[in-house]
Amino acid sequence: MRYSVQVQYVGKNYAGSQYQPDVPTIQNELEKAIRTLINENKRFKTVFSGRTDAGVNSAGQVVHFDLDKNIVASNFVYSLNEILPDDISVSDLKEVSPEFHAQKSAKSRRYRYELINRKHKNAFDGDLLRVKYDVNLERMQESLNYLLGEHDFSSFKSSGTLNPSKVCFIENAVIQKDGDKIIVEITGNRFLYNMVRTIVGTLLEIEGRNLPAEHMKNVLEAKDRRKAGKTVSPYGLALVEVKY
Numbered sequence: 001m002r003y004s005v006q007v008q009y010v011g012k013n014y015a016g017s018q019y020q021p022d023v024p025t026i027q028n029e030l031e032k033a034i035r036t037l038i039n040e041n042k043r044f045k046t047v048f049s050g051r052t053d054a055g056v057n058s059a060g061q062v063v064h065f066d067l068d069k070n071i072v073a074s075n076f077v078y079s080l081n082e083i084l085p086d087d088i089s090v091s092d093l094k095e096v097s098p099e100f101h102a103q104k105s106a107k108s109r110r111y112r113y114e115l116i117n118r119k120h121k122n123a124f125d126g127d128l129l130r131v132k133y134d135v136n137l138e139r140m141q142e143s144l145n146y147l148l149g150e151h152d153f154s155s156f157k158s159s160g161t162l163n164p165s166k167v168c169f170i171e172n173a174v175i176q177k178d179g180d181k182i183i184v185e186i187t188g189n190r191f192l193y194n195m196v197r198t199i200v201g202t203l204l205e206i207e208g209r210n211l212p213a214e215h216m217k218n219v220l221e222a223k224d225r226r227k228a229g230k231t232v233s234p235y236g237l238a239l240v241e242v243k244y
Contacts, residue, residue: 001070004096005077007048007061010087012127012235017052017061026052026088030063033083037076038067049102049242050109053194055127055234060110060241064102100244108171110187110241111196113232118180127235128181135207137177142213143206144173144184146220147199154223156199157192158231166192166223175203185240197231205229 009026011017019027031044038044049062073093080090099105116122116130150169157166172187184203186196206215206229219227 001068002064002066002096002098002100003071004062004064004092004094004100004102005090006092007058007063008089008091009058009061011052011054011056011058013087014054016054016056017048017050017058026058026061029085029088030090033080034065036083037079047102049106050191050239051193052239053234055237057238059238061239062102062106062242062244064096064100102242105244106242108187108189108243109191109239110172110185110243111191112238112240113184113186113196113200114236114238115182115200115232116180117177117182122180127233129233129236131182131204131207133208135182135204137175137182139213140175140184140203140207143203143216144175144186144199146213146217147173147186151220152223153192153195153220155219155225155228156195156202157225158194158198159225168192168195194231197234197237198225198228201229201232203229204232 007026007030014025015023017026019025027046027048031046035044046063046065052058077090077093114128116125116128117135118130119132121130147170150167152166153168154166168188168190170186170188175182175184184200186199202216202219206213
């Protein structure tokens with residue numbers, strides 16, 4: 001039987017979501033916990049909806065795995081959460097079709113980036129990026145609007161991108177402010193390596209240099225990583241939702 005589960009995690013203490021030997025990752029911990037629960041010694045294979053980088057959080061990562069026996073979802077989730085480290089949890093376990101694939105079946109993914117917009121620091125800011133200068137939310141939204149639709153996002157990818165395809169479809173991109181916190185949410189069918197963090201870095205470059213919103217359009221059309229802004233810190237970025 002094939003099962004899917006939602007996984008939440010704080011990525012600060014991990015070298016990303018995907019399995020790597022000899023370093024802590026979300027997949028390592030999840031597979032180890034499932035092996036313990038089902039009393040299986042060999043490596044247990046899980047498939048994630050997508051890769052998140054070191055330091056990136058998740059509120060809605062979806063993972064599928066296969067078991068050769070029926071399980072009671074409520075008992076399995078409770079026991080798994082008791083085994084997992086405190087910064088990883090699971091929910092919404094369910095049996096799915098054998099054709100379901102956490103990555104390939106996904107229709108869209110929604111990411112959220114949160115940062116602080118304040119001159120002075122606050123002890124409760126945590127690891128969030130702090131922008132000290134004033135920003136123009138209307139201009140930032142106008143800049144994001146240029147990303148909507150299907151485009152080649154080569155300007156916003158890092159060199160570590162493994163997939164040769166650079167074309168993504170951005171369904172929605174919005175910005176809002178909640179007190180001193182600025183929240184950027186972007187929904188798309190797929191994302192390139194460090195794409196969201198580089199988009200946010202380009203937004204901040206536009207604001208920091210008082211550039212027109214059209215600068216985002218120019219960066220996008222250039223298909224040249226050197227034209228975009230910096231790749232901002234992973235802290236503050238979270239995979240919020242995966243839709244199927």
